Amino acid sequence: MMNEGALSELPGGWVWTRLGEIANIGAGNPAPQGEEFFENGIYPFVRVQDMGNLGSNVYIYDTRDHLNIKAIEKMKLFPKGSVLFTKSGMSILLNQRAILGKDMYVVSHIGIALPLGDIPCEWLYYWLKTFDFKKLTHATTLPSLQLSKVQEIYTPLPPLPEQRRIVAKIEELFTRLDAGVSALKKTQAQLKRYRQSVLKAACEGKLVLTEAELAKAEGRTYEPADVLLARILEERREKWNGKGKYKEPVAPDTSGLPTLPEGWGWATLPQLGDLARGKSKHRPRDDKRLFGGPYPFIQTGDVKNSNGSIKNFSQTYSEFGLAQSRLWPAGTLCITIAANIADSGILTFPSCFPDSVVGFVCEDTNCNVRFIEFFIRTAKKDLEKYAPATAQKNINLETLGNLAVPLPPLAEQRRIVAEVERRLSVADEVAKTVKQSLAQAERLRQSILKKAFEGKLVAQDANDEPAGVLLERIKAERTKKGSGSKFKRKGL
Template sequence: MALGETAQFINGAAFKPTDWENDGLPIIRIQNLTGSGEKFNYTARQVKSELIVEPGDLLVSWSATLDVYRWAGPRGVLNQHIFKVLPKQGIDPDYLFFALKTALSELTAKTHGSTMKHVVRSDFESTHVAVPPLDEQRRIVDLLSRAEGIVKLRRDAEKKAAELIPALFLDLFGDPATNPKGWPTSLFGAVGVLDRGRSRNRPRDAKELYDGPYPFIQTGDVSNSGGRITGYTATYSEAGLAQSRLWKRGTLCITIAANIAKTGVLEFDACFPDSVVGFLPGEQVRTAYVQAWLGFLQPTLEANAPQAAQKNINLEILRNLPIPLPPLALQELFEQRCSDVISIQSQQSAAKAKAQATFNALLAQVFAATA
């Protein structure tokens, strides 16, 4: 059955900044679905009742991010590039949720645009999914919901593990913004080597610079690293290395453009451009301490970053940040405990990935069998 026959898909409205107000209903945007931006804009603008979203409604993002979501709330109005899904008679909403997961996975390979993916409505609605009798739909939902529940448990465990290091930092050192334990302070630029990466060549995308043996790290690699940079998406050639700089394994990478003050520790020697800063600790600090300290400052640094085409901060802002200096022995204790936590995080991430892979395989198997 074509998706267009399983449900009515209602596209959201286009809201301009002039529609934003301090009260009214929240505008549900794609970033509110993905979690990349959880703050709402609000509007008091009157819209059709069909554009009101209630908790429990199915929503499909069809541009930039292609996925289906169960809206957890609050009540809001639907922004453009998102479909509200109204299942037709004989279609179980939870079954349709899983069917849409499968369909969108297939459509992803056919999306238009390399940087801004989207699906054409006609292609979307003409995509076929298996629709068995209602009793069979509910049996499939029960099976897949159990597998999905395991993924959620693993995801929650991974999230809790990620909260351990900040909690440990506060316990040992106190809030770095107020320094309640009265540690002596210095400027960040004075406690180690703090320099921008290099990419002198213009144009920067010259082919001769790439596809060699030297890993080339960019801001996205840092911000998506989870704190440890274990992979890369590009490499420099000898010509690329000649106009850059090779930083050693263990360097703390700090983004200063687009994503501000996101950090990751290199697990291998690598080059990076001037949108990333490298830090190597001196005798007064340890890398794990500095990375956790920056984690507390990151929201403030990003919120205050000037923005032209994209947000950015300069190196002097980082160099002049006051940093508390607890005793090295305490920092080293923290570093050891961080190592233990990272091991736990790695185990949780692996368990989540395995659970997700099992769910994906089961999802594909179920819909292949019902096709």
């Protein structure tokens, strides 16, 4: 960083100074406590959330909360052009910056830098964008930033005309970058819709020729879904023989369901295979004896981040942990029913998981588990509707067990899976390229800022008034004004 170690050599006409010598540094106002200070409010009140909601925008013109006349009686008003930065809480680590688009009131969790001597606020904004305030924070659970340290930040000051040229050039280049980034993000959105449309077509029998159509064209017979389902149920009854009274799995309620292609049928997961919740019976759940052994233990986050195939785990069970759980085989379809509803992924290794995850196992001679996983992705929104509106959303096993699942003939399931995987792999490659391009755009943005404050972005002009003269003028103006308040109070 430019602010560490020996100061680098600057172009002619530039000078090193400290931030506090070219800007007034202050903090916002404590937030009024009570609805009476916001009722019928008309004065914008900038909070940290407002900065977070800016996205790629630079200026804040309005806020979520507005203060009334009672609230602002003893509050500092910060002028248009003030540069904002977060100064307390985890938001410091995000290095958020903003410029007030008009005079506003600001919360105390935000710091303010008001440039002096006609220094463009945009120049100061871009300079602060290059600096990582994390380096100045206290190493505590809740980070905080001392304004005295902000005042001491070494700052390379160019001549005033060059500052304006730098701002103009940065804005020109960033405008081009923003256009490219916008196009890339549109592509990301289109890819997401494309994936959804592929899965929807797959589960409606519109992606490949149906088995009925192929059989008719080739003059052969085939096993339709009703015969397939009957065979699966018979095999399951035979396997159950001798284990007590057999309970028939619940059949789907098909009333109101759409018409399926010829040869398809409706089924439930308990009809097609074994459906059960994971196990983690021991309490407390964080007992150290449970962990550190050879048995993978996955949780809802691992399923959510799996992109359909669970290849990683961050925790393992010991023999003690396994004894109170269950080891599911590779090929198990995992479906989350708590916190993240209906995220899905197939195990690529044997693993345990808690009761916030449901496991589904079927014989590959009866149904294709990847087809079922694709369908669960399409049913995610419908399943989320069953979750009560509470802080910890969840659905029960019965909800999942009653879900009507479209069942194509087995050969068609395999063709559908192959075609979906082919199309999604193409989409994944495009998405990878888009992600790399977005990362490259961000690196280019940082490179532009780095060059700007090294004096390498625009040409120097020997006719410009040296920055040292500007700095002396700012000092003289400050001395003349004395130690009065940096920011005025009340009124707009």
